Amino acid sequence: MNDRILGIGALALAAVMLGYGWGLEAPFSYEPLGPRAFPLLIAAVMAICGVVLVVKGGGQVQTNPSGANLRIAAMFLVIVGYAVFFESAGFIVATAVMTMLVGRLFGGGWLWPAIAGVVGASAFFYLFDRVLDVVLPVGVLGGWL
Structure with a gap:
């Protein structure tokens, strides 16, 4: 269940990044893609990973090792x-x-x-x-x- 929760969190964060990144515009054009390309790309990758986690689910949660x-x-x-x-x-x-x-x-x-x-x-x-x-x-x- 923890993987699915993480996946839902990743999808939510990707949506926030998409909303923030979509509005980015430079006052002048200094590159062909503009400033919105990087946040939108990261949001897309995060959303894909979130979907995989939600669909795949998870196994038994293991405790962290000492330290x-x-x-x-x-x-x-x-x-x-x-x-x-x-x-x-x-x-x-x-x-x-x-x-x-x-x-x-x-x-x-x-x-x-x-x-x-x-x-x-x-x-x-x-x-x-x-x-x-x-x-x-x-x-x-x-x-x-």
């Missing part, structure tokens, strides 16, 4: 922190720190998640900001980029 609820709460706080510090710290710093903390939550050490965070955030910044011309905040690294 999982604490890691879930910590993950939520990491994501909230990422959203709060994204502009001021900048994409590279915020993404590198988030990647490192998520790596630690999933049992990694400090070194490899830190390396993956810095390399991945730098590569994605270069790809989006320089190649695809999607402006990302530079934050504290503003003088170096």
